[in-house]
Amino acid sequence: MTKKEYSLELGGKTMTATFTDLAEQASGSVILRYGDTTVLVTAVMGKKEKDMDYFPLTVDFEEKFYAAGRIPGSFPRREGRPSDDAILSGRVIDRTIRPLFNPAIRTDIQVVATVLSIDAEDPDTLGVIGASIALATSDIPWGGPVSAIRIGKKKGSDAFIVNPIFTERAQTDMELDLLLCGKDGAVTMIEVGAKEVSEEVLAGAFAAGMEEIEKIQKFQGELVRAIGKTKRSIPDRTIKPEIADAFQEFESRFESSIYNGEAGKAHIHALSDEFIKKVVETMPEDAKMAAQYFEERLEILMRQKAIDEKKRVDGRGMDEIRSLYAQAGGVSSVLHGSGIFYRGGTHVFSALTLGSPDDAQLIDSIEEKQTKKRFMHHYNFPPYSVGETGRMGGLNRRMIGHGALAEKALSAVIPPKEIFPYTIRLVSEAFASNGSTSMGSVCASTLALMDGGVPIAAPVAGIAMGIMYDSPDRYAILTDIQGPEDEHGDMDFKVAGTARGVTAIQLDIKLDGVPVPMLVEGLTKAKEARLKILETMLTAIPSSRASLSPRAPKIVSLKVPVDMIGMVIGPSGKNIKKIQEETGVTVTIEDDGTIFITG
Incomplete structure (x- = not known):
C-alpha cells in the first residue's frame, strides 16, 4: 500500500489527510481523520457525457455501524436505507460543493463520504473538507477548494468553541451550533441551530469561523500543489449565433413581459415556451440550448433591474413582504392543534398531534444509540403545490431537509419534558408553493403549537432572503424571495427566530461565495421582516391556549x-x-x- 500523510492543527486537535491506493479506481480520494473520527471520501467523474439539460451531481453519505463498533439491530443485520442524519449530511456536502462546478458539465459526478470510524468528533465537517480535497486533487474540473468548520457558543460566555464534540453540543447551555463553509474570505454554506441568539453574536461567530476556514484553505492549497492532477477539459457549450438572432424578435417585449407585476413563474414560462417553439421551427435539435439562452438572458435582466433600478419581477419593493394571513385552529376539533399560514402564493397547513412519552421516536444510528426523540416535525411537498402532476407518497431528500430545518427552528422554544412530558409531532403540508415553504412551515407550525396549548417559550417565524450579486460594491438584497427570485437569484438565505433572537439559519448560494458583511446586512433585514410576520401571527393567536384540546391525551x-x-x-x-x-x-x-x- 502506498501512503502519504499531511496534518494540520485545528481547534486543539490534529486533522490528518491520508492518501493511499485503497480506492485507487476513484478519480480522487482521501481518508480524513480528526480525533478518532475517520471518513473516506471518494470522487468519480464518468467517462461519457449525457444528453440532459442539467448538471448530474450525486452526493452520498454512508453511515456504517461498524464505525461505532456496533452491529445493526435490523433483522438482516445490515444497514438499510440512509438515516435522516445521513441524508442531511449528504445535503450539507452537496450544497457546499455544487456551486463551485461549471453548470455546463453533463458528465456524471459522484461524491461518496463513508464514515469509517466515529468518536466524539463530528463527521459532517470532515465530509465537506474530504469532498473538497478529493475533488481538488483529482482530475475533475472544479472551482474549489472549500472548507468547513463548526463553531459553538455557551450561554454566558463570549468565547467561541472550535469544532465542539457531540457531548458539548448536547449540553443545555450550548446556545449556538454553527456549521460554516467558505473559501477565499467568503461564505458558501451555513447551517445554524440556536437558542434565540442575537445577530451580533452570529456576526462574531461568522468571523471566528472564517479565520479557521482560512487555515484549512491554506492546508488544502498545499495538498493540491503537492499531489493535484491536471484537470479534464469541459466541452464548449457556446450558444449558437442563430439562437441569439432568434431572440431579437422577443427583445422589444422581453422586459415588459417579465416585469408585469405578476407573481410566480407562469408568465415567464409562457414567454420561454414561445421562444423555444420559435427556435425549434428552424432548429429542431436545439430546444435545450434555446432554453439555456433564455435562462441566461432572464438572469442578466433580473440582476440588472434589482441592482441598478431596485425593481423586482412582481413589482414589490426590495424590503417588502408579500401579503400575510395567519389562522390558528378552526379546521377540525379532531385535531390537537392546527395552523394555516399564507405568504403571498405560499400556503402551508400544519397539524399538531400530542402523544405519550412512549410515542417518542427511537433513534438508532452511529451517532445516537437507542435515543428517544420527543419532538418531530415532518414536511410534505405534493406535486399539486406547484401545479404539477406526479408521484404521491414517499420521501425525498428535499422533504427531509426542509422538515429538519423547521424542526431545528422550533426546537429552541419547545418546553422541556419536565414541564410538558408529551411527545410532539408536527406535520406541515405545503399546499401551494411560490417560495420558501420551509419558512412558511415554521410559521404554520408555531400557530399549530399555540392552538394546541403547548406552552412554547416564544412564537417563531421565518423568512427567506435573497441577493442579486455583481460585485462587493454592486448587489441588492431582497426580502421574502418568491419563486423566480429563488430560481434565478444568487442566494437563498433562510432565517428563523423569535422576537428575541435567531433559532435557525440555512444558506445556499449559486456563487463562489458571499462576503460576511453582506450576510450580516441580510440578517438585519431578516429580523425586520421576522418581526412583521410575528405581528400577523400574534394577531391570530396572542399566546398559547390555556388548555389542551379535549381530544389530546392527558x-x-x-x-x-x-x-x-x-x-x-x-x-x-x-x-x-x-x-x-x-x-x-x-x-x-x-x-x-x-x-x-x-x-
Whole structure:
C-alpha cells in the first residue's frame, strides 16, 4: 500500500489527510481523520457525457455501524436505507460543493463520504473538507477548494468553541451550533441551530469561523500543489449565433413581459415556451440550448433591474413582504392543534398531534444509540403545490431537509419534558408553493403549537432572503424571495427566530461565495421582516391556549425511589400490564423513577 500523510492543527486537535491506493479506481480520494473520527471520501467523474439539460451531481453519505463498533439491530443485520442524519449530511456536502462546478458539465459526478470510524468528533465537517480535497486533487474540473468548520457558543460566555464534540453540543447551555463553509474570505454554506441568539453574536461567530476556514484553505492549497492532477477539459457549450438572432424578435417585449407585476413563474414560462417553439421551427435539435439562452438572458435582466433600478419581477419593493394571513385552529376539533399560514402564493397547513412519552421516536444510528426523540416535525411537498402532476407518497431528500430545518427552528422554544412530558409531532403540508415553504412551515407550525396549548417559550417565524450579486460594491438584497427570485437569484438565505433572537439559519448560494458583511446586512433585514410576520401571527393567536384540546391525551406524573422501580413494574412487567389492560392507560417509567400515566 502506498501512503502519504499531511496534518494540520485545528481547534486543539490534529486533522490528518491520508492518501493511499485503497480506492485507487476513484478519480480522487482521501481518508480524513480528526480525533478518532475517520471518513473516506471518494470522487468519480464518468467517462461519457449525457444528453440532459442539467448538471448530474450525486452526493452520498454512508453511515456504517461498524464505525461505532456496533452491529445493526435490523433483522438482516445490515444497514438499510440512509438515516435522516445521513441524508442531511449528504445535503450539507452537496450544497457546499455544487456551486463551485461549471453548470455546463453533463458528465456524471459522484461524491461518496463513508464514515469509517466515529468518536466524539463530528463527521459532517470532515465530509465537506474530504469532498473538497478529493475533488481538488483529482482530475475533475472544479472551482474549489472549500472548507468547513463548526463553531459553538455557551450561554454566558463570549468565547467561541472550535469544532465542539457531540457531548458539548448536547449540553443545555450550548446556545449556538454553527456549521460554516467558505473559501477565499467568503461564505458558501451555513447551517445554524440556536437558542434565540442575537445577530451580533452570529456576526462574531461568522468571523471566528472564517479565520479557521482560512487555515484549512491554506492546508488544502498545499495538498493540491503537492499531489493535484491536471484537470479534464469541459466541452464548449457556446450558444449558437442563430439562437441569439432568434431572440431579437422577443427583445422589444422581453422586459415588459417579465416585469408585469405578476407573481410566480407562469408568465415567464409562457414567454420561454414561445421562444423555444420559435427556435425549434428552424432548429429542431436545439430546444435545450434555446432554453439555456433564455435562462441566461432572464438572469442578466433580473440582476440588472434589482441592482441598478431596485425593481423586482412582481413589482414589490426590495424590503417588502408579500401579503400575510395567519389562522390558528378552526379546521377540525379532531385535531390537537392546527395552523394555516399564507405568504403571498405560499400556503402551508400544519397539524399538531400530542402523544405519550412512549410515542417518542427511537433513534438508532452511529451517532445516537437507542435515543428517544420527543419532538418531530415532518414536511410534505405534493406535486399539486406547484401545479404539477406526479408521484404521491414517499420521501425525498428535499422533504427531509426542509422538515429538519423547521424542526431545528422550533426546537429552541419547545418546553422541556419536565414541564410538558408529551411527545410532539408536527406535520406541515405545503399546499401551494411560490417560495420558501420551509419558512412558511415554521410559521404554520408555531400557530399549530399555540392552538394546541403547548406552552412554547416564544412564537417563531421565518423568512427567506435573497441577493442579486455583481460585485462587493454592486448587489441588492431582497426580502421574502418568491419563486423566480429563488430560481434565478444568487442566494437563498433562510432565517428563523423569535422576537428575541435567531433559532435557525440555512444558506445556499449559486456563487463562489458571499462576503460576511453582506450576510450580516441580510440578517438585519431578516429580523425586520421576522418581526412583521410575528405581528400577523400574534394577531391570530396572542399566546398559547390555556388548555389542551379535549381530544389530546392527558398525562399525570409521579416519582418513586429508583430502588422501588422493580416493585412497581412487577415480575416480567406484571403490575404494569395489569394496570394498562384494566384501565386502557399507558404507563411509562423513566430510569430516574419518574412515572408518566397517559390516558
